Amino acid sequence: MGIGNIPTPTFVLDIPRLRQNLETAKRIREEAGCKILLATKAFAMPAVFPMMQDYLDGTTASGVHETIMGAESFGKEVHVYNPAYTRDEVERITRLDVHMYFNSVSQFEKYASLADYNGAKVGLRVNPGYSNATLGGDLYDPCAPGSRFGEVPSKLDQVNWDKVDIFHVHALCESMHDGSIGLINHVAENFSAYIKQVKAVNFGGGHFINKPGYDVDALIEAIRAFKARFDVEVILEPGAGLVVNTGELHASVIDLHWNEKDLAIIDASASTHMPDVLEAPYRPEIVGAGQPGEKAHTYTLGGKTCMTGDVIGEYSFDEPLIPGSRLIFTDQMHYSFVKTNTFNGSPLANLAVRYSDGEVEMLSDFGYEEFRSRLGS
Numbered sequence: 066m067g068i069g070n071i072p073t074p075t076f077v078l079d080i081p082r083l084r085q086n087l088e089t090a091k092r093i094r095e096e097a098g099c100k101i102l103l104a105t106k107a108f109a110m111p112a113v114f115p116m117m118q119d120y121l122d123g124t125t126a127s128g129v130h131e132t133i134m135g136a137e138s139f140g141k142e143v144h145v146y147n148p149a150y151t152r153d154e155v156e157r158i159t160r161l162d163v164h165m166y167f168n169s170v171s172q173f174e175k176y177a178s179l180a181d182y183n184g185a186k187v188g189l190r191v192n193p194g195y196s197n198a199t200l201g202g203d204l205y206d207p208c209a210p211g212s213r214f215g216e217v218p219s220k221l222d223q224v225n226w227d228k229v230d231i232f233h234v235h236a237l238c239e240s241m242h243d244g245s246i247g248l249i250n251h252v253a254e255n256f257s258a259y260i261k262q263v264k265a266v267n268f269g270g271g272h273f274i275n276k277p278g279y280d281v282d283a284l285i286e287a288i289r290a291f292k293a294r295f296d297v298e299v300i301l302e303p304g305a306g307l308v309v310n311t312g313e314l315h316a317s318v319i320d321l322h323w324n325e326k327d328l329a330i331i332d333a334s335a336s337t338h339m340p341d342v343l344e345a346p347y348r349p350e351i352v353g354a355g356q357p358g359e360k361a362h363t364y365t366l367g368g369k370t371c372m373t374g375d376v377i378g379e380y381s382f383d384e385p386l387i388p389g390s391r392l393i394f395t396d397q398m399h400y401s402f403v404k405t406n407t408f409n410g411s412p413l414a415n416l417a418v419r420y421s422d423g424e425v426e427m428l429s430d431f432g433y434e435e436f437r438s439r440l441g442s
Contacts, residue, residue: 066425071315073391074333074414076402078110078312081421083398086275086307087120093274093281094122097288099299102144104270105131107304107399110416111138112428125270125302129157136161144267144302146190146233148213150176159183166190166233166267169216170223177228188231188267189224190215191259195236195251197244197271204344205238207269218255226262231300237271239305242280245272246287253291265298266291274306305399312398313352314338314414318390319369327364329386334368336375337411339397340404348378352393355381362386370409407436 071077090101100122111134123142124135135143145158146166155176158165165180166188167173177187192215196208203209214235216224234252237244248268252260260266273279288299316333335342342349357363360381368375377394405413413431420426 066427068315068419068423068425069391071417071425071427072415073315073317074338075315075417075427076312076397076414077315077417077419077425078113078308078398079419080113080116082311083113083308084116086309086311087117089275089281090303090307091120093285093288093301094120097285097299098292099288099301100142102142102300102302103139103307104302104304105135105403107270107403108308109134109403110428112416112418114139121307122300129154132158132161132163136163144188144300146188146235152176152179155179156183159185164188164231166231168214170220173216173224173229181228186230187228188233188265189229190233190235191221191256192217193234193236193248193252193255194218195234195248197237197240197247206236207238208236221256221259224259226259229263231265231267232256232260232263233267233269235269235271235302237269239273239276240271241273241276241278242283245284249287249291253294257295260295260297263297265300266295267300267302270302270304270306272301272303272306273309274303275309276306308398310396312396312419314349314394314397314401316392316394318386318388318392320388321364321386327362329364329366329390330369331366331377331392332369333377333392333394333414334370334375334408334411335377336368336370336372337406337408338368338414339377339394339401340406341400342377343374349394350396351380352395353382354392357381366392368411370411372408407439410436412436 094101102123102125104125106127124139125144126132132145144164148168159180164186168190196206207214316331318329320330322328357379360383362385363381365379366377416428417425
């Protein structure tokens with residue numbers, strides 16, 4: 066199928082660009098001697114997991130279902146973290162061969178022995194008090210004041226570190242190399258007494274390793290220095306950093322409207338297909354479009370849900386939009402399609418992959434059944 070024939074809305078992953086990004090991860094793994102995991106909370110497309118296996122050490126999950134998916138569809142190592150587990154979740158997760166991270170001393174004391182008994186490697190997440198989230202302010206800052214993520218340093222002496230395999234921190238969001246290196250150095254200087262008692266340190270996600278300007282060489286040197294100082298295994302678990310700029314959301318104009326300005330209603334929605342547009346917030350780029358007033362024709366783009374705030378942004382175009390005009394929103398492979406919903410009965414956006422010859426393969430055909438199944442019997 067050619068790109069112009071795909072139904073909209075559809076997320077399209079570009080395989081050559083994904084492979085190029087994965088080469089960056091492979092280089093870091095090999096030259097720094099560390100492990101790199103895919104954070105499936107940001108990107109979960111099992112159809113391409115077989116290709117990704119060649120470049121990564123496994124996956125990291127945020128709950129039971131992602132853990133099962135990682136074990137069944139990706140293989141290799143599966144790491145899982147959640148702010149709080151029930152006993153049933155611990156038992157279900159540890160039936161698999163996993164690395165399980167606890168969020169607090171209380172959760173560790175309640176379940177670490179069970180996890181260890183079932184063969185899981187045990188980790189403790191620590192709030193390092195280091196903020197470097199570059200998107201969304203406190204909304205995406207794991208170390209924001211009052212954060213529920215990770216045990217506070219003042220309680221770490223209560224931990225039986227003989228039972229901890231992995232010291233885990235996550236403090237970044239779309240961070241460049243200065244954030245990654247800053248976190249590594251911060252942990253080295255402030256938590257050395259605990260690091261000397263574990264086998265591995267997991268520096269979490271948010272490392273935007275494929276963003277233009279990210280100094281991969283500097284990251285490699287920082288990891289090497291950390292490993293030389295502490296003689297521990299180092300783990301990174303990027304999500305967006307592995308798939309940045311690897312795909313788009315293709316949409317179509319349905320109708321034009323006017324209310325003091327020109328409006329275009331499209332079949333892709335901020336509310337249902339690109340929720341981070343509203344949550345972050347941010348304005349996604351569109352191929353061939355400019356800032357308001359930059360080009361001859363300016364429109365405010367909105368989805369077709371009944372939510373007043375379902376507005377994607379203002380864009381200008383060289384030619385006027387008409388019903389059927391195709392719009393391509395760039396850089397939509399991280400967090401967008403994994404967070405889609407069916408508010409208002411909106412169909413889920415479909416998924417597709419594009420190969421090096423330009424051929425597009427559809428991976429889904431979402432319709433009424435997906436909507437209905439989420440609402441119970």
